[in-house]
Amino acid sequence: MNHSERMKCEALKDRITTAEAAATLIRSGMTLGTSGFTPTGYPKAVPAALAARFQKEKGCCINLYTGASVGKGLDGALAEAGAINRRMPYQTNTTVRKKLNQRDIRYSDIHLSHFAQEVRYGFYGKVDVALVEALEITEEGHIVPTTSVGASPVFISQAETVIVEINTRKPLSLKGMHDIYQPQDPPHRQPIPLVNPEDRIGTTAIPCDPTKIKAIVFTDLDDDPISFTPADEDSQQIARHLISFFQQEVMAGRLPEQLLPLQSGVGSVANAVLKGMSDSPFKNLVFYSEVIQDNVLDLLDNGTFRFASGTSFTLSPDGFDRLYANMEKYRNQIMLRPMEISNNPEIIRRIGSIAMNTAIEADIFGNVNSTHIMGRRMMNGIGGSGDFARAGYLSIFATPSMAKGGAISAIVPMVSHVDHTEHDVKVIVTEQGLADLRGLSPWERAESVIENCAHPDYRPALRDYLAAGMKEPGHTAQLMHEALSWHQRFEETGTMKP
């Protein structure tokens, strides 16, 4: 292979090595910061070598910091080797999830925009090694990321040692789609100059002191293939409620005709909502979010979106083919940024994002749980949902009204864990309907959520709960002895139904 097309820095030629050799730079006890955001753009060759070594040398452990979730080859391989001590700030991997719920992995669930700057502030200790996937290393030794940016700029600037995996499977045509900007830290920070989602404010490569690059590994390994479940009828119904809500807001003069930049969370409901936008009368919208999924390409193609900004391409294999085949078109329509910028509350508040995220459950008073099943079991993490929900112009949470075939109501008296407080939840939507909670008192919110969002099967019991609570004085009609009884019942009987 001709390395010089991808590795342009003369001074680094002798750093090209094997994954196994590179992996020896990572020793037990270290903190590793890697590229990757949703299972794309994460390193694969060195983690495989590292996991193999850790499988043999028992008792080894590292702290693994990433952008967000990463693929099986990194999270899965290291977790299976029992080699992850601490994990931050987000994950979706089956093995990691299992292990953190067994408390074998110390997991910290952190707002993504916080994590990036707090690593720089030194809150999470020293990052010993940055391990990042790259398209190329430039003449100056700077690093061009691949299909995600995530927290790579922070790890690269903080680590003493940088290991680069150049992935030749990812086309060089991606170069130029990244916009890398790292704010200074207080008290020296300046306004982040991004005013329109389309603005380019940084460089196309991640600046790096080339002397820190100790190993360069060439690979052509693929990311985990991503597949999407087709939108079910409930999710489509949620999308329809949302679109008619947007239409009403435009009519009332509370949103401009081209809306405001949309953000969309992860998961099947979020997918369906984006898909639903295709059938809406809206055109020429802007998307300012984390993840560019297949349906974002659809929306760009059919004119619903005119521009999309994110921190990763989370595409199916078909989606990637489509992207790569039409790079010249998409190059002007898509930008990938560090998650410190894609999720930055300064920017989100300035541009006025419409934040659409998914709840596991919501309570009648408007609090949302997005992370914990029955208050205990971690699903994924808060990710960027808090960055967008708190700072956005509008914050919307969607969920099907029931889970587990109806044994669970997603609308409960009190959520079993709070990720988004009543102050940050303006709208709740289920397939049943939409509750606009702005300016309402707690009992008005409760009535609206019960009558608009709860499944009819659960409405009588929720009305009873509210009525009982309303018999006692107090702003929020919550009953300490019953608030969590629905979860308790589910744990005891397998259903929330009485």
Added chain:
Amino acid sequence: MNHSERMKCEALKDRITTAEAAATLIRSGMTLGTSGFTPTGYPKAVPAALAARFQKEKGCCINLYTGASVGKGLDGALAEAGAINRRMPYQTNTTVRKKLNQRDIRYSDIHLSHFAQEVRYGFYGKVDVALVEALEITEEGHIVPTTSVGASPVFISQAETVIVEINTRKPLSLKGMHDIYQPQDPPHRQPIPLVNPEDRIGTTAIPCDPTKIKAIVFTDLDDDPISFTPADEDSQQIARHLISFFQQEVMAGRLPEQLLPLQSGVGSVANAVLKGMSDSPFKNLVFYSEVIQDNVLDLLDNGTFRFASGTSFTLSPDGFDRLYANMEKYRNQIMLRPMEISNNPEIIRRIGSIAMNTAIEADIFGNVNSTHIMGRRMMNGIGGSGDFARAGYLSIFATPSMAKGGAISAIVPMVSHVDHTEHDVKVIVTEQGLADLRGLSPWERAESVIENCAHPDYRPALRDYLAAGMKEPGHTAQLMHEALSWHQRFEETGTMKP
């Protein structure tokens, strides 16, 4: 009285009238937006006339929107007249609190920085009348606020009718201490140009279309006198823990020697913490917060602070005397801004505030309740605590470890209401000690909070709870059937002790 010294706009001369006449502009069903933030700078003469009229004409009701809490003459008088339908976004008045807990007043508890912009976005309906206290009306008809700014700029820009109370008791020398800036709304918003807390970015008066000013009333009524309870031993102990924490952070290189701009919440604990800073080795600090209290003047006088920015002067009568007697000194050291700026997350994140707020209770996993007693009774509201806690460089919550003479543990298994989620709470401090929760897993947080913050009387029971929770799998060792049992026990027996 010579009106022309305070009312300089020729065209408005004929608008000078009595409070009773001005009050007739406010009719039942209207939404009234007033000046006032903490009981200072709120209108007093027109509300008195209005309350008197509403006492006579039964069945009248208005919606009352303010900056934050206001005095008895406004909140108290209207609530006693039964004339408040909706109330936003914060209150501390005894009658209002009683009525909203009886659900006679529909109260919406809203992040202060959200409220200001969301009024402009139209989320809370039309503001019919803005009623604001002023030092003077300028030649152009612009309005110079008095001892607080709060949400006045928003109400004045939004309302069709503006009523001004010129309070001649407040000295004209206050003029020039205000810095009025109102951001544009998305998609047209630009970066807010405040980079250093000392920066002046706006005007000294609130711009107003003079044709909207329909009535001008002269008064010399005083604000409610504010008194401060002297710091008790617990609060002083909390202050000492915090100061030694700051010293450690400086030593570790995670804070600069002059720290970063401090924010301090309301209440007796917050007061003590500020007071405690006087005995600290820190000098030349900057204060960027909501409220300038007596002890902020002390800190400016003794060189601990070099500059203070807020949205209101919340001073005792003595404090005001001191301020007014030394205006030339303080003029260069203090600035009052709209709460949309004092509490703006864009700015708070940029300058890197150290957010110090008070909890009613905190749970072992790091969630904080700042608003609800026993999950039901509203105390005050979230105020600006969420603006600072989420966007700050560091967010700290303080509380004495027990309340009600030890019958209540402020450290509980699960808080009865969540205002600040585990993601937003980096440090918890009580008189017992300080728990630094950064980067910890839930069970590590629980151990740290129990051993450092809980009162020794409650530690064994908390350890038992955690141990029982740790017997079951799950990231967060919460037990649905016991999580709120401490609150339940208090309600049933009058103590949380078993």
